[in-house]
Amino acid sequence: MQYNVAQLLKGPIGGSSNYNIDYTFTEAPRITDQVNGSVHMVRTHQGVLVYGELDIRTTLTCGRCLGEFVWPSTLDIEEEFFPMVDLHTGRQLPPITEDEGDQRIDFDHVLDLTEILRQYAIADMPMKPLCTANCVGLCRVCGSNLNQRECNCSDTEVDPRWGALADLLKSHKG
Ligand SMILES: [Zn+2]
Ligand SMILES: [Zn+2]
Incomplete structure (x- = not known):
C-alpha cells in the first residue's frame, strides 16, 4: 500500500x-x-x-x-x-x-x-472476539463445539482431565 x-x-x-x-x-x-x-x-x-x-x-x-x-x-x-x-x-x-x-x-x-x-x-479489533453474540462455546468436558452439535456431558460434572478417558470408556461400551 x-x-x-x-x-x-x-x-x-x-x-x-x-x-x-x-x-x-x-x-x-x-x-x-x-x-x-x-x-x-x-x-x-x-x-x-x-x-x-x-x-x-x-x-x-x-x-x-x-x-x-x-x-x-x-x-x-x-x-x-x-x-x-x-x-x-x-x-x-x-x-x-x-x-x-x-x-x-x-x-x-x-x-x-x-x-x-x-x-x-x-x-x-474487539478485545474478546465472538463468532456470534450467543456463541455457546466448547463443552468443558469433551471439547465439542456446542454450536455444531450437542454432547451428552451436560448433566454429568466430570473433571475435564478425565473427559477423554470417559469418552473412551463410552465408545468401548458402545
Ligand atoms: Zn464461537
Ligand atoms: Zn461434551
Missing part, C-alpha cells in the same frame, strides 16, 4: 488526489485479509493529509469456541504524513513530532499506508 506523492508535494497547498484501495493481504504477518475503499490525499502546509473510509475483512478466532470467523469493519482514517526530504532543495527535513516515525514520506516520496492501517485495524 505504497503511493508516490511527489506530484502532490510539488503542487500547491490544498491540492489533492484520490486513490482507490483494493488490497488483499497474502503475506504474514497479515494485518487483515482485505481492505477496500478510497482515500483522499491533500497537500498541507507541512505534508500530506490522508483521510477516508476503508472497509476491512479480518479472520478472527472466536474466544469461546475457537472457531474462525470473518469480521467486517470500517476504519475511519485521518493521518498527516510528513516528508523526510524537501522536494525542491533536496535537503533532509527534521521530524515534526517525536512519534511520527510511521508517518514519514520516504526519500523517494513514497507514502506507505501499511503501518497506519495496521494500527487502526488493531485499535478497532
